[in-house]
Amino acid sequence: MKLSLLLKKRVLGHEHPMAAGMMRTIAVIQAIQGRYQEAERFIRRSLEIGEKTLGSEHPEAVASRKVFAQVLRAGDARYRGLSCRVMGSGYEN
DSSP states (O other), rough: OHHHHHHHHHHHHHHHHHHHHHHHHHHHHHHTTOOOHHHHHHHHHHHHHHHHHOOSSSSHHHHHHHHHHHHHHHHSSSTTTHHHHHHHHHOOO
């Protein structure tokens, strides 16, 4: 996944919406694996790119905001069990 992201960035540019979508996917995978800090880094960047290039109301930006909230919740020990189950089922990129 990360190699694919690197290639997309190289070909399309660092702020292309497709790169933002790939970062969102990587953030979900990282969160499911319990790597919350890395997940947060990827989803923050995805959200930044999405809102800048597509606008804050675009469905891709909205999806990134939802994942961002899930990642933050999953990183909080109080919600960890519930959030991982939610993130692991029904996420659509």
